[in-house]
Amino acid sequence: MIATKGYAAQSPETDMAPWSFERREVGPHDVQFDILFCGVCHSDLHQIKNDWFPGIFPMVPGHEIVGRVIKVGDHVTRFKVGDIAGTGCMVDSCQVCENCKQDLEQYCLKGSTQTYNSYERDGITPTYGGYSNTIVVREEFVLHISDKLNLAAVAPLLCAGITTYSPLRHWKVGKGHKLAVLGLGGLGHMGVKFGVAFGAEVTVLSTSPKKEADALKLGAHQFIVTNDEAQLKAARGSFDFILDTVSAEHDYSMYLSLLKTDGTMICVGAPSKPAQVSVFSLLGGRKSLAGSGIGGIAETQEMLDYCAENNIVSDIEMIDIKDIQSAYDRMLKGDVRYRFVIDMATL
Numbered sequence: 001m002i003a004t005k006g007y008a009a010q011s012p013e014t015d016m017a018p019w020s021f022e023r024r025e026v027g028p029h030d031v032q033f034d035i036l037f038c039g040v041c042h043s044d045l046h047q048i049k050n051d052w053f054p055g056i057f058p059m060v061p062g063h064e065i066v067g068r069v070i071k072v073g074d075h076v077t078r079f080k081v082g083d084i085a086g087t088g089c090m091v092d093s094c095q096v097c098e099n100c101k102q103d104l105e106q107y108c109l110k111g112s113t114q115t116y117n118s119y120e121r122d123g124i125t126p127t128y129g130g131y132s133n134t135i136v137v138r139e140e141f142v143l144h145i146s147d148k149l150n151l152a153a154v155a156p157l158l159c160a161g162i163t164t165y166s167p168l169r170h171w172k173v174g175k176g177h178k179l180a181v182l183g184l185g186g187l188g189h190m191g192v193k194f195g196v197a198f199g200a201e202v203t204v205l206s207t208s209p210k211k212e213a214d215a216l217k218l219g220a221h222q223f224i225v226t227n228d229e230a231q232l233k234a235a236r237g238s239f240d241f242i243l244d245t246v247s248a249e250h251d252y253s254m255y256l257s258l259l260k261t262d263g264t265m266i267c268v269g270a271p272s273k274p275a276q277v278s279v280f281s282l283l284g285g286r287k288s289l290a291g292s293g294i295g296g297i298a299e300t301q302e303m304l305d306y307c308a309e310n311n312i313v314s315d316i317e318m319i320d321i322k323d324i325q326s327a328y329d330r331m332l333k334g335d336v337r338y339r340f341v342i343d344m345a346t347l
């Protein structure tokens with residue numbers, strides 16, 4: 001076993017603190033890499049607080065992981081020692097179901113194995129995430145990372161990046177479309193970058209008036225403060241797509257009113273409580289309310305390559321791991337500019 005240092009929540013009530021644990025030895029198909037940077041996703045906070053479902057504790061969060069390969073198994077062909085590698089939200093899946101066969105491992109019919117707060121395929125060994133010094137992952141779930149980009153700013157692409165890239169590609173959002181990005185946080189700011197890169201006219205819908213200048217700097221064409229009734233009224237019926245990245249309860253029906261006829265609201269934000277949606281907000285205008293979960297491994301590699309070619313990374317604030325708790329506090333207040341990334345050298 002490999003002795004590993006990390007930061008864990010021992011229960012939903014305790015603060016994050018140092019914790020030592022063991023990872024499996026590098027098997028013939030595994031890649032081990034030492035973690036350089038790990039992004040802080042709002043899902044980390046949802047999960048250590050049991051927002052979605054009772055979690056597996058102690059929990060080592062982190063699924064935006066970038067590092068350097070230090071060991072590969074005998075049968076590994078795609079990685080060698082010294083390569084820069086990444087892992088996102090999944091570390092395994094059944095690999096044989098209809099969805100896995102179509103590169104949609106995130107929708108594995110047997111359930112994909114999450115990077116943390118999940119069990120390995122044996123159903124009993126907990127997985128531990130990227131707030132740690134090293135990780136062992138089967139080769140198929142390790143991504144190649146270009147060393148052309150700032151590696152700390154690449155880390156958030158592994159979740160915030162793919163979670164926004166995938167639905168925009170799936171719904172073919174681009175030139176001629178009006179896209180609204182709801183919530184300007186980690187996912188939202190990547191949604192703006194990709195929406196702009198794909199040629200859409202992008203509007204940010206935000207509760208934070210002070211984010212306007214940033215939104216425009218990110219490339220957005222318009223900014224609307226969502227508690228300004230007049231601005232919202234003026235925007236009714238104007239968007240082809242809304243990419244909803246909000247982490248807390250909000251009024252879905254109200255936002256649906258901002259869509260054009262045949263418009264689609266794509267939910268990627270995952271509040272803990274079920275949403276109340278009036279069916280009238282859908283049938284008037286033949287609207288769709290849809291969801292999307294991260295992206296498959298092939299698409300994640302495609303997104304990383306696209307970002308390397310087009311010089312797209314996340315806007316980050318680097319933190320020491322000991323400051324993770326105050327980063328969570330700021331995240332809860334919507335005060336993230338626009339992704340915290342842990343410098344793992346501080347572990």
Ligand code: NAP
Pocket residue numbers: 040041042043044046159160163182183184185186187188205206207208211245246247248249250267268269270271292293294331332334335336338
């Ligand atoms: P984040 O950085 O905290 O951003 C969320 C943003 O939502 C905030 O910055 C804020 O933006 C807005 N917001 C927060 N509370 C709000 C409220 N009560 N009403 C309206 N807007 C509010 O979080 P994130 O890391 O981007 O994650 C966002 C959500 O996506 C989380 O629920 C996360 O679990 C989920 N997620 C889903 C997937 C997936 O596969 N679908 C993957 C990753 C994450 P403004 O200040 O601009 O209003």
Ligand code: ZN
Pocket residue numbers: 041042043044063089159160
């Ligand atoms: Zn995430």
